[in-house]
Amino acid sequence: MGDAHQFNNILLGGRGGANPGQLKISSKGFSWRKSGGGKVVDVAKDDVKSVSWTRVSRSYQMSIRLKAGSNVKFTGFREQDVSSLNTFITSNIGVTPQDKPLAVSGRNWGEAELEGNTLSFVVGGKPAFEICVADISNTQVQGKNDVQMEFHVDDTANEKDTLMEMSFHVPSTNTTFVGDEERVSAQVFCDKILSMADVGPAGGEAVAAFETVNVLTPRGRYLVELHLSFLRLFGASDFKIQYTSVARLFVLPRSAQSSTYVVITLDPPIRKGQTFYPHIVFQYPSEEITELTPLISDELLNTKYKDRLAPQYKGLSYEVFVEILRGLSGAGITKPGTKFRSSQEGYAVRAALKAEEGLLYPLEKSFFFLPKPPTLIVYEEIDYVEFERHGAAGTSSMSSKNFDLILRLKTDQEHLFRNISRNEYHSLFKFISEKGLKILNFQTQGSSAVAEALQGSDDEGVDPHLERIRIARATGDEGDSDEEDEDFVADKDDEGSPTDDSGEEEEPDASDSGGEQQDERPVKKDKKKVEASQKPAASKKKKKDEEGDGDKKKKRRKKDPNAPKRALSGFMYFSLAERENLKKSTPGISFKDVAKTLGERWKAMSKDEKEPFESQARVDKERYTKQMQGYNKGNAGGSTADDESSD
Incomplete structure (x- = not known):
């Protein structure tokens, strides 16, 4: 490598510990990237004042002194690397490396x-x-x-x-x-x-303070203080974070929302108990105004922080916070670019990661999913991208409106973003293609394979469960399913729709259900046989009456095809989201075991874990209620509207 030298397993030294990574030394300077992604340290050629070598345990350490006064240290070089790099650094960086041996006498006087x-x-x-x-x-x-x-x-x-x-x-x-x-x-x-x-007798006053800031990760409301060399969060838990740990700042507006995400990416992350937080996610009101005067001396403002801090700030709260934090920490800011717009002209697309719904932001150099769990995926770490139709093994017309996006990393880790509206497919596909990422569907099936799949609504293989859901939604009758999830209890897990008529027929007539219904109720069947043998005349009359009632009920149950589709429960949304994943993770699992497993999982979930699905159910319920009101008004005086309201 005549133009550059590259080394793996080089440790970046610091008080927070030594982090392994890859170091590249070129004629432009030094660039170190943490293994597995994360922190990046770039040292430009013009910023280097001197370079020295020190023999440490089992390897050599390179110390780079910058003109600004700070030191950057890399450890893990072999002896043969030192001689080859000396010549390269002298000719390309313009400084001659010096040997700097450590004192090992053990004396504490110097x-x-x-x-x-x-x-x-x-x-x-x-x-x-x-x-x-x-x-x-x-x-x-x-x-x-x-x-x-x-x-x-x-x-x-x-x-x-x-x-x-x-x-x-x-x-x-x-x-x-x-x-x-x-x-x-x-x-x-x-x-x-x-x-x-830059400290005072007690560590100095805060340069700026922001009260009752809503923090989504770690969750709580915090008082945020920005000091000269660190920031502090005061709330349910207190955190003190050095600016040297701040890797990046992100400012990401929420589409059609009155709030903005501000994310501080840390390397290494903060820790609370056994939980690590590599990202601190703030949520600021988009239109809140703040006026602030930094508490900093004129001498510092005109020397060290010249062109980095202003004597007075007035503007949107999140912009003031980010500008002061950038001035103190020197971290870069990432905002959404102009190359991607969703179908709603937003900066992100709605998706679900694991059991959490959120927003997926396609940025210039990475994908970022927010708010929980905050997940940053750099494009350089992605092996390939795959578009997958939602529920492709047997989807209904309802679920075919969505698709999944799979990001496969070079470390074999996989991120599955589910339930993305198919209206976002073309903008996402175009953006990912322009970034030069490998699209698996494009390579194996052609550029229009997924697009064609998304346009249809029928599949050759039909999942019986999803097919029943489709029929139930079309007919507005979810209570007549022949098989139900064993552990699902409607009274506990679902409040039902506002016009729920699942209890309308406690004993359906044999003409509706056939022999299958009779097999399911042998006791009632035997009872009817006994009554029929004892009272033949009354039985015939009753049968006629029941047939008459059955005809009425059949006519009554005949729904208007234009009637609004019933709302799904939180458990049904959970089943739709996890059923295919369960089948993939457990090949050959029977339908009964699928239903039983999903029911057990739902019962074991906490209230917070159920909340995303219950939230979907509440939204769907509101949609159904509003549509029914409009439907009943539009059909005032009609038999269909009357029947629906009477149910």
């Missing part, structure tokens, strides 16, 4: 050197250790000659043992930090640290 934002403790002319000044949360003089430093409690730290406190003894005889009668040497050293670390 010199403290401050350069940029790095504090080095040097013993015998060799560095023993280095501290990033930005990690210091507070420092103070204790006694006459001791300086105590406290370090930030970082909730994104992924190591069990973290440096929290350190003390330095600064004698008055030192020649680096010279004191006088009013300020001893220890005070001079302490003041120097304070000026570089």
